[in-house]
Amino acid sequence: MKILGYAAQSSTTPLAPFEFERRALRPNDVLIEILYCGVCHSDLHQARDDWGYSVYPLVPGHEIVGRVTAVGSKVSRYKVGDSVAVGCLVDSCQECHHCHHGEEQFCLNGRTDTYNSPDRTTGENNLGGYSTHIVVREEFVLRVPAGLDLAKAAPLLCAGITTYSPLRTWKAGPGSRVAVVGLGGLGHMAVKLAVGLGADVAVLSRTRDKENDALALGAKHLLVSSDAKAMEAAASSFDLIIDTVPVKHDINPYLPLLKVDGTLVLVGQVGQLSEPSTVPLVLGRRSIAGSLIGGIEETQELLDFCAKKNILPECEMIRMDQINEAFERLERADVRYRFVIDMASLKAAK
Template sequence: MYKTKAYSAASPTSSLIPTTITRRDPTEHDIQIEILFCGICHSDLHQARNEWSGAMPTVYPCIPGHEIVGRVLQAGTAVKTFKAGDLAAVGCMVDSDRTCTDCLDGLEQFCKNVTLTYNFPDKHLGGVTYGGYSDSIVVDERFVLRIPANINLAGAAPLLCAGITTYSPMRHWGVTKGKKVGVVGLGGLGHMAVKFAHALGAHVVIFTTSANKKEDALRLGANEVVISRNSDEMKKHAGSFDFILDAVSADHDINAYIELLRRDGTITLVGAPEKPLAVAAFGLLFGRRSLSGSPIGGIPETQEMLDFCGKHNITADVEVIPIQKVNEAYDRLLKSDVKYRFSIDMASLRSE
């Protein structure tokens, strides 16, 4: 075991502060990674403040962070895919049972025994896993990903969650050239969805309540921008979409978007509203439309996504901050005061 620097929350109401944590020594199948950048996901804030206490209660101290980009410090003797000095990445998962049908299908995100990157039981050291708001991390090679050398590392970090969360459903539901794709909400997830849909060749329409986001939506790759509060603008698109990705976590009228789907169209939720959405059955029945949900992707698909980003030079739009500003970033996140993700420069932790 070895000690490493980190930032942790001690309680639901406390700020994140510097601390020292214990990591396991790498085994023959492990990779030790020096963390260069770690993205801030909204779920980091939820877990640090124990806002998912019903489904996923937080164990303190909590070290968040599951959008990790770094450089290999050392690789175990049995590791064949990485060597010291390589760029590497870690997303939302660090282990699974590897034997169930989901794992064998490369869909580890659905494994009943998945181990998430933080706040999940740690089978090696006891307690819970600690995330990427730290100087280094040790992960089994099967859950370590390759980062294309040509993309910006700070912008690559959010790909490990925001990126795969939006890429995976588009691949699953067949977003390709010639499809008409809607994206509801232009935030951390939505801006990645626009970039992916555009790169996949779709005709992309952004739905937003903010008229001042139109210019940015077009810059990101949208072909059209619809102000969702304008009923006339919405009606113009009735029955025309092959696929809609709904990235909104606030309460909203899902039926207005269901009506925009063509026959056999699908709307997929990647946002998670606190209250259940009211769904009118007839909107689905007429047109054989589907309402679905999607989390992150599995390890093979996440690697596919990263390779796709390398080919198309796609990264998240980020504001890079030092770790010392993480609490300020959390406050700004609540106000949607970031375009479009925060990425922590972890060199700032090593300078303390």
């Protein structure tokens, strides 16, 4: 099936229209017409080969919302016309311990990402959601609940699950105190979801500039990390800190804020940290952890939760031909808080 998308042909070229073939449906495959696709910071990283393993041509996009247009002969969960979604994963071995426990993102035999990842059957490089259609095996297709706004739901498939999973793992809820470091695409979802779960939520920021935004999202207060007296007064007050900062940074100021047995979870940065001090860890039995997206079952739980609580990302809708400008703005953190591509703009350009 001939598909139109937008692709990077190298790490230095802008994204541009690109025609390619999607595979014919296997018996357990679902063909999805893509209606909306979120723009993740990792799309920018991979398009520019910042992590050193990009394969070109590269079609980004792993926050996908669409409609089923065809199904394979053995598909039982979906039918033509269903509203569905696809996140960061499109396959895994389905046989290892983690796959059996709904944690396909940690598949011991290697997960298959939605793009820039080899297909488990053919070995061909997967191409993502900046395109008119995608083919995905049904076990990795998610149902969009009735009442969830399709035009705003796409960022839940990455920014949402990336923050929801640690909130659930570390049991954020009524009676717990959660701090969020960074108020971008991930951070604003962490605030909304933690509030939705019933936690008392604070935002940590170097200045007070984002205080009104933090409060509007549901946080109880903003803690200025450059204010030594305020940080000292907040010592030992949080059960969980979700750190969404995507670049190398110093986490040492945040560690004393944790209660005994509290945990700081890194979800934004992939790479090296500034050297953490062990003093607050040892003296307070505190922990530093990381978290990677979520499994299919947990992602479906997130979508159902957001539909029930009416939790949606703050989105700016763009046309497909605005993606290079959006990437430039993303680098400057000039978005509140997530870009979503209206894929009708790509179909209209055919």
